[in-house]
Amino acid sequence: MRRGAVQVSFLLALAFLSVALGGEWEKKVYIATVDKDGVQRVRIKAGSYYYDPNYIVVKRGIPVELVLIRESAFIPHNIVLEMPGVSIREELDPEEEVRVRFTPTETGKFEFYCDKKFLFFKSHREKGMWGILEVVD
Ligand SMILES: [Cu+2]
Structure with missing residues (x-):
């Protein structure tokens, strides 16, 4: 194989791996x-x-209910969310919806994420299991 072709297949393999992992x-x-x-x-x-x-x-000042549905049966997941006046850490269930209620009192952008991690592998958060809750007026 020519060098260019080797490089291209290497990059493709990397791209595939990053999606797969x-x-x-x-x-x-x-x-x-x-x-x-x-x-x-x-x-x-x-x-x-x-x-x-x-x-x-x-919106700020209006109760929020997050209804979480865990899609994977075997890999455990949770949700962690810290913001002024709110501290959430809930395990998610593959059988049942998990409901989390709170009322945001301050505007801003707050990160929520899954803090699960298996042995020496990357944490779920590092693998992309995170999001932003934006509270607006
Ligand atoms: Cu997770």
Whole structure:
């Protein structure tokens, strides 16, 4: 094989590996609306290794309910979210939706993520299992 071809196949292999192993983070935006019961309800799929949506916009001062659905049966996932007045760390369940409720009191962008990690492998967060909750007025 010529040198150029070797380099191209090497790059292709790398690209394939980075997708296969995670590490891709593609922004998936969801702008929450207020349900009839006055709650901003957001359904989030949590899989290996992503949240979908992973960029959520909510309004300040209105209750938020995150409804999390774990897509993977065997790989455990959770959600961690720290923001002023809110401290969440919930394990997710492959059988049942997990609901997390809070009311954002301050505007800003706050990161949520999965803090699972297997042995010496990259953490789920490093593999792309994180997102942003943006609180606006
Ligand atoms: Cu995870």
